[in-house]
Amino acid sequence: MTLTPTRELMQAAAERRIGVGAFNVIHLETAEALVAGAERAGLPVVLQISENCVKYHGGLEPLALATMAVARKARVPVAVHLDHAKDEELARQAVDLGFGSVMFDGAHLDYSENTAVTSRIARYAHVRGVYVEAELGKVGGKDGAHTPGVRTDPGEATSFVEETGVDALAVAVGSSHAMTDRTATLDLALIRQLHEALAVPLVLHGSSGVPDDEILGAIRAGMTKINISTHLNGIFTRAIRGYLDENPKVVDSRKYVGVARNALIPETGRLLTLFNSLD
Template identity: 30%
Template sequence: MSLISIREILKDAQDRKYIVGYFEAWDYGSLNATVRAAEEMKSAIIIGFGGRSFETPVGWDEVKLASFASVGKIMAQNSSVPTAFILNEVEDLGIIKKGIKLGFNSVMFDGSSLSLEENIKLTRKVVKEAAKIGIDVEGQVGRIPSTGERIEKNFLTSPEEAAYFVEKTGVSALAISVGNIHMATDEESSIDLGLLEEINRLTSVPLVMHGGTGFPDTLVKEVINRGVCKFNVGTILKEVFLREVKKTLEKIDLSKADFQELLGSNNQADVFRKGYFAVKEVVKEKLKLYSSPMI
């Protein structure tokens, strides 16, 4: 199956009414856990990294970007299930261009903090650059708040602006704001299904729901029927990883520990292995929830 375009994956989800999960990794282990989960479930998947992973106080870590791009591309190419590889939520056009050249086969340009016209202008530039080598682009209209932040009415995606944006930019997928929340750890999102339905009516591209961790499980079927084809999930993966590692470390007497076994051995004693196993199990649960069909 290996590496395929996000457009192809999302078109199938759109036609067959299911959601493809994008599970955001932060290192090799979390990326590997995600792919292994998809293979065990025999489900299509989107892997990748967030732009924040490559930010430093003094600029972008381009060596890290190149390294992660190489690892992710190789892992996707060797996956036994359809796998797309995305560089997610980047506001810097220079980094987007580097990501395209380094091997990500899709990118998400986040121009949601800009005016609509400026967002269209820059997103269109990304689409034009990406199209030269067959790369898909996800754009965004509307601002998605972070957990604890009040949702203002002007954050929400305007259906008319969404339709205009899609027409003018040619994006392959559209991230929207309909009450979903970034980095939430509980099911605290209050989703405006009527707004979502209107956005879906006026646009033709697959819709994307960021903030998958805090999204109510009970509404997944509802949003599938209203055009959502991709969920972004990240926070819960880091949460379960850290909880499992913390629990494991609390049981260890470091004065008697075999440090070679505890870290980097990749056997049963490796504390990170248990964390990555927890990540894999969450991904499998989400794939079931999203009605992702077996390949």
């Protein structure tokens, strides 16, 4: 296989009414584990790099190039996506680096400004063949920057998609970012309304806090892209903590990071298989 355009994965999943997993890359070992899990399941995956992750690494290019190199060697289709970019220039940089898609998060802006900036990014990306995701209606979490309980209005969403020309829309339907327990309840009726109203695929952010049955319900109702980060980060971290507890004298970081990398593989494959199980 080779690096796959996000558009191909999204269109195939939307047509089959299944979910495509989009999992966040934190460092190289995460990318390796996510691809290994996708290969184990024999299913495609979207690797996401967030703006927060870019800030942690001090820039986009090094991690982006490494992630795309891992994707190119994969035995299954792998797309690379920029997640939650609030910086317009960062979105352009990801397009120029060869990402398959970018997500501009203008949910903190008022409607008119969100529309204007998202439209500029969409025009820039589409000329270069890059898929664009946007957000309307704040998803909960993020240290209070978003208000839990906010819901995306189907009429406003329809206007936003038409005005901006985006290819996919992240919607607020009851999930919340950075949840460490899987207890969120989704507004499945709203997902159905949004799916019927919009001609573009829907994206569920904050899926780490959503139980399996709720995710399956969301996919049945019309959700396509399922974003997960915190849940997988927890598995990675617990594996490191357990190894260090059992091996307090270890100093070679490859030993405990390698254990954590391996711990991510089965859950990655399980989630991808789950999202694909409605076909």
